[in-house]
Amino acid sequence: MEMIMIEKRVYDSMVAKLETLAGRVEALNAKQQKRLGRWLDNEEVCEMLCIAKRTLQAYREKRLIPYTQVGHKIYYKPQDVEALLKQSKK
Numbered sequence: 175m176e177m178i179m180i181e182k183r184v185y186d187s188m189v190a191k192l193e194t195l196a197g198r199v200e201a202l203n204a205k206q207q208k209r210l211g212r213w214l215d216n217e218e219v220c221e222m223l224c225i226a227k228r229t230l231q232a233y234r235e236k237r238l239i240p241y242t243q244v245g246h247k248i249y250y251k252p253q254d255v256e257a258l259l260k261q262s263k264k
Contacts, residue, residue, distance in 0.1 A: 180193075211249060213252075214252055214255060215250075222259070223255070223258065223259065223262075234248070235244065238258065
């Protein structure tokens with residue numbers, strides 16, 4: 175195991191800079207979350223609509239519900255799900 179020794183003031187300075195960086199990251203994350211709002215995943219939407227995952231996939235294929243895909247995960251805006259619910263009640 176390799177050990178590195180540094181002066182206390184250097185260590186304290188590094189810790190302070192890391193805390194500042196962590197604070198900035200948290201602030202940016204909070205700002206981003208506020209701007210984007212809350213998104214729903216497949217499971218949440220299926221529960222809200224009382225449908226199976228395959229049915230939700232068919233809705234996406236028929237373009238009945240807008241969605242956003244990030245990697246392999248799919249997300250939906252709550253207002254889009256509500257609009258689909260209202261539309262299905264007619």
